Amino acid sequence: MVGRIRALPGRRAAxxxxxxxxxxxxxxxxxxxxxxxxxxxxxxxxxxIWRTREAHAASLQLPAVRDAIVRGRPLIASFEPLAETRPVAGVR
Amino acid sequence: MVGRIRALPGRRAAxxxxxxxxxxxxxxxxxxxxxxxxxxxxxxxxxxIWRTREAHAASLQLPAVRDAIVRGRPLIASFEPLAETRPVAGVR
Known part of the structure; x- marks a missing residue:
């Protein structure tokens, strides 16, 4: 999946x-x-890129991710989902 | 960089x-x-993700890439650049 997060002005680095x-x-x-x-x-x-949707959903319950969401949310101005995708080719 | 290519109807797989x-x-x-x-x-x-802009530009001259562009172009309805980016963190 691809998304664009806009930080509050000046808070992108944080x-x-x-x-x-x-x-x-x-x-x-x-x-x-x-x-x-x-x-x-x-x-x-x-x-x-996640192996499954379930793996992505489960990640949102991980302590480190939950903590990041709590700390990051106050710095976020907007979230724009650009696409949900199924990778089919290429190199990573 | 991230872009969305729209194929002509029914030609995405090709x-x-x-x-x-x-x-x-x-x-x-x-x-x-x-x-x-x-x-x-x-x-x-x-x-x-490219190491440099120059590396990306040079790739457009590779025979395999030039060939793919020639063969692919007739199947493309539109190209929408979504973002030019500088990767700064994460795992690949």
Whole structure:
């Protein structure tokens, strides 16, 4: 899945740090990339690949992820889902 | 970078096959994922991570990539760039 998170003005770096911390050991997570949107100083692109929907849902219960959500949410201005996807080819 | 390619109606699978063939050995390519957009039967999400802009530009001259562009272009209805990004954290 691909989404664009807009941080509150000036808080992108702090939000990225929180997102980065929470992405360590997440069972079933095949890829989780946090990237700066070069066209928008407040925007973050998050692209995720999970083995199953269930693995993704379960990750939201992990203590580290729950903690990141609690700490990150106050820094978030908006979340724009760009696509839910099924990877079919390519290299990671 | 993240982009959404819309294939002509019914031609997504053929376009994905062409995109998949062209993504083998591309120097400087850290990640290249081709995915079906689950909300649009004609749409393909391509997410790419390159070591440098120059590496990406050079890839467009590779014979396999040039061939894929020539064969794929007739199947493309539109290309929507979603973001140009700088990956800063995460796992791949």
């Amino acid at each position: 939000l990225i740090a929180i997102l980065a911390e929470g992405t360590g050991a997440m069972p079933g997570c095949l890829s989780y990339v946090v990237a700066e949107d070069l066209a928008d100083p407040d925007a973050i692109l998050v692209t995720e | 376009l994905i096959a062409i995109l998949a063939e062209g993504t083998g050995a591309m120097p400087g390519c850290l990640s290249y994922v081709v995915a079906e957009d689950l909300a649009d039967p004609d749409a393909i999400l391509v997410t790419e």
